[in-house]
Amino acid sequence: KKLDAKVKLWHHNSQGLFDYSTKDFQEYTLKWRGDAFLTKSNNRIQNQPSLPKTPIAKLKANDLALYPGHLFASLCQDLWLVARSFTNGYRLAPGDIVRLGAQAFKVKQICTDKPTNKGFSLTDLLVFQEPSGETSQVHSLPCRVCLSESYSSQNPLISPCNCKGSMKYIHLKCLQQSIKSRVHSTDYSLAFMFKNLSCELCSKQYSSKFYLNGELKDLLEIKNLPQPYVVLESLSCKEQGLYIASFCTKSILSLGRSHQSEVLIKDPSVSRNHAKLVYKGQGIYLKDNKSKYGTTILVKRPISLKENPHLEFQSENSTIQFKASGLVNLLPSCLRQPVAKGPKSPSLPLFPVNKGICLSTDDLDFLVREAQGELLNTSLSFCQDSIQNFEA
Template identity: 30%
Template sequence: MSDQYISIKASTWHRESHGLYDYESSNISKRKLKITSESIIVQTSDKVLSLQKSAHYEQSSDTKFLLSLSKSDSSYTLEPNKSIFREKGVNYENPWLVLKNPKGTNGYILSEGDVIRLGKVELKIKEIKGPRKSKTQKNIIKSKDIFLGGIGGYTKLSNNNQSPLDIKVLHEDNDEAFQCRICLNDDNSLENPLIAPCKCAGSMGLIHLECLQRWLSSKVTSRETNNSLSYSWKSLECELCKFKYPDRIQIKGKIMDLLFIKKPENNFIVLESVGPAFSPGNMSKTVNVISFQDKNNIRLGRGHDSDIRLPDISVSRNHANIKLTSAGLFLDDISSKFGTLIKIKKPILLTSNSKFSVQSGRTLLEISVKKPFNFFACLGVCSKHRNSDELSRPIRDVTEESISPSLDHST
């Protein structure tokens, strides 16, 4: 039996603009690739090529690695680039699943840990509470199930396994004179202990947990709309030692939030924005708590009438929707200019009868699994259909009345 192969239609936008791809532009170059072995997809200038992994190749300054495809038996797997190309010290683009007009789906089911990209803006899903599809997050995702979620997300359990910073606590029976550097009080209790959360030492090293929480919350600005509550702040750090405080800490095995963020009891999603995708040095954060209590459909975009407003020129006025259903939270695109994307963090096993698109930088890759043409199989199928047609065709007698006059040459 012949192996299946991978067909890739590559479209590259000629303009270099922070890794964006313009889905409305005609200024693109196209190329078709047929993958029959383990390959790496690369882009040099505006040309996309497939190279065998074992082949030797020269990397130029404008070469970027887009995708890596491994093969086991007759199956192919799309591998995220980050862990593969970083070791080689080469230029690479992160692969993103494209949600623009996915046929036969209602969108992508969101999971905690997913990273959404709208234009240049990236949003990470910190928490989901409410109806959602109960699905085990596997280490590898089948391409036929790609829109069921999990390509970048982690379960809530695994998120909690990422231990927050363990904070030292002053023992209650300590006889030495210590006091909080903010309230100057020496009270020390289980509910409000004196802790050492940063690198400061001596009389400035201790602070009450509640005093630290109130001080950090004073640096946060909030804005409330009908369906969302937004919190914004710059990097939270100690003014003395410049230690950057995490969002959560652990005290005697108990995990606590350092920031007071108001959340509904049910049916909500928490999105964290870490600046535009092209400026990783920007340490400002915005956390959006979106409620579905009064509305099942939330619109994201640049327009002033959007439920979640993202004031970036690369974001369309009406960019994407998040819809609450009994199966989960579905994200879909609203004909945006630069698309709605989900970051691919897990390997994707390419299965038959599946087709999806991946964006890597300014190149769009439409990926589908194909089977080689089999002449004898086609004969069998065609013969089967022909015999079936003949059996189902009604039998009629050939008479003089059934002969077309145009074919009667006796006169």
């Protein structure tokens, strides 16, 4: 098979981003006549038959499959799928890692049941220490927030962390108010910023529940957003948190830097109206809105280019799009391009793309379970073939 790849190179390599709004890029073509690895050398994407030190991906020309570089080497460059490849958006799945500009998010939970008043439990999604016993109370030291020594049975002075001296005690309601200050709420979404929900002074994690007057209560008192909803976990080192978007009364929610966005993301690499979350049927789709730095999904499992010939990929400041056409190779084997050397491609099933099956994992058991669950709702023969091949 003849395989060509159109590469676009943006020379301003900033945070590994590509500017989709500019015309100031270099365009060139790569040609394949056999298996080869994608790598980056001198700031240019190139193909070579042997295994490089930091591969981006390996292309198998016979079955037109693209295998991410981490399957062959521990040190590799990430490969991202461009969301603009899909006219109606990319269907999110639990475990997917998506990137808006330079901000990466992990799809932590998706609930697409019929709208009900039952919402998510935020404490179930976070990691806390278990309550050790009855909440300790004191009678003479002041609260480190309001400096008051008064207390009541419903608002005791407690010591929830390892702080000592005058910083040891805090009113229960002062602590709850401090936690609530990390929550940005709208009619359609919650943005909960946290640093493992720990004390800002001694870094000890708080318990998700506590005992008060013999009763077990939740530390967080945050309103529930009704179903259906999606939970995105921020992977930023500077500002960790959860973004929860509800589609109970609205099927399209905007994501961006604008204060008019239903899901507000404060980052300069995110456009004002960057992308949209669309609830349609039994799925939630992520659709790019012609943003400057694009919307991408991390690729961790093989992708069939034969079934998805229109896909566009990004690696740092370059994008690549493949085009294949069948040819009969009349050259003798001694004159053909050598086959890629190095580790053999893992025998992983080629699950379909954009069908609600996670793209950002290579956990086969997890992928098979997702594919089997998808078969309950659709009659995807491609899914069934993938599962049978994997079991064989």
